[in-house]
Amino acid sequence: MKASFLLPLLVLSLACGPSSEGGRSSRTVIQNKGSDTLVNVAQAWAEAYAQIDPSVAVAVTGGGSGTGISSMINGTVDLASSSRQMSERELEAARAKGIDPVEFIVGYDALAVFLHPNNPIDEMTIAQLASIYGEGGTVETWDQLGVTVPGCGSGEIVRVSRQNNSGTYVYFQETVLGEQEYKLGSRDMHGSKDVVDLVENTPCAIGYSGLAYATDHVKTVCVSDGGEECVSPSVSAAVDGSYPIARPLFMYTAGQPEGAVGRYLDWILSPVGQCIILEKGYAPAKAVTCG
Numbered sequence: 001m002k003a004s005f006l007l008p009l010l011v012l013s014l015a016c017g018p019s020s021e022g023g024r025s026s027r028t029v030i031q032n033k034g035s036d037t038l039v040n041v042a043q044a045w046a047e048a049y050a051q052i053d054p055s056v057a058v059a060v061t062g063g064g065s066g067t068g069i070s071s072m073i074n075g076t077v078d079l080a081s082s083s084r085q086m087s088e089r090e091l092e093a094a095r096a097k098g099i100d101p102v103e104f105i106v107g108y109d110a111l112a113v114f115l116h117p118n119n120p121i122d123e124m125t126i127a128q129l130a131s132i133y134g135e136g137g138t139v140e141t142w143d144q145l146g147v148t149v150p151g152c153g154s155g156e157i158v159r160v161s162r163q164n165n166s167g168t169y170v171y172f173q174e175t176v177l178g179e180q181e182y183k184l185g186s187r188d189m190h191g192s193k194d195v196v197d198l199v200e201n202t203p204c205a206i207g208y209s210g211l212a213y214a215t216d217h218v219k220t221v222c223v224s225d226g227g228e229e230c231v232s233p234s235v236s237a238a239v240d241g242s243y244p245i246a247r248p249l250f251m252y253t254a255g256q257p258e259g260a261v262g263r264y265l266d267w268i269l270s271p272v273g274q275c276i277i278l279e280k281g282y283a284p285a286k287a288v289t290c291g
Contacts, residue, residue, distance in 0.1 A: 018078045028260040030058045034068020034081035036191040037210040041280040065167030078261045080252040083167030099254045108283035110211040110233035111245040114218045116203045118150040123222045123230040134180035151203030159186040160207030212281030238283040
């Protein structure tokens with residue numbers, strides 16, 4: 001076989017089906033798909049675990065929480081990463097196939113609100129965010145919030161959001177918008193990094209994504225839920241729940257995990273695995289001391 005064919009065949013072998021053991025190499029492949037919020041830390045876990053157990057390869061892909069959960073229900077992945085809980089509709093679809101999903105909280109995240117550095121706003125309320133993003137909201141321009149943004153000649157608020165298969169999209173809707181749907185006309189991005197990149201380059205923009213995607217080129221604002229305290233997004237505020245848009249991060253399996261998948265999840269929840277998620281900018285699921 002020509003060498004040029006080897007790489008495509010290797011990629012194909014990693015992409016086909018959930019975990020399998022045996023074969024000439026006796027290597028186990030665990031398929032992990034889902035949340036773009038978690039994809040970077042999932043990749044870091046996979047790379048670190050390869051050093052712990054070289055007989056196991058973890059293939060990580062994103063695509064959104066909904067995509068990962070659907071793949072778990074359809075039996076094409078072993079682990080579904082999700083930045084939201086499974087919906088009742090998804091649970092019913094799983095049970096209709098004889099699957100009883102098992103939920104694991106693997107960490108916590110502060111869902112950050114991003115502005116362009118030129119924007120003078122430093123704090124926002126849940127009500128303001130709902131009025132910007134919700135279909136019943138009336139806030140369409142920055143001057144309605146009492147500010148002029150340098151570089152934003154039109155004054156129009158450019159709403160940057162996620163696609164509807166994203167767990168971040170769903171969580172923001174449930175927590176911030178409540179019963180409202182999103183307004184039409186937002187710029188819906190495939191991934192969290194895309195949200196941050198667009199806000200960085202668009203003075204009129206506002207966006208939201210996981211705190212781990214924050215950079216020095218965008219501003220994160222503190223958020224209040226109507227009380228006196230405005231809380232900035234941080235790992236500690238996600239842990240203690242003081243940040244009003246904090247959320248758990250999940251992995252789901254189709255039934256109680258066994259074998260290599262069970263051992264991998266145990267390792268993710270061990271101090272070593274939890275220190276990795278902390279290093280990536282998220283809060284661990286349990287208290288750990290990291291060197």
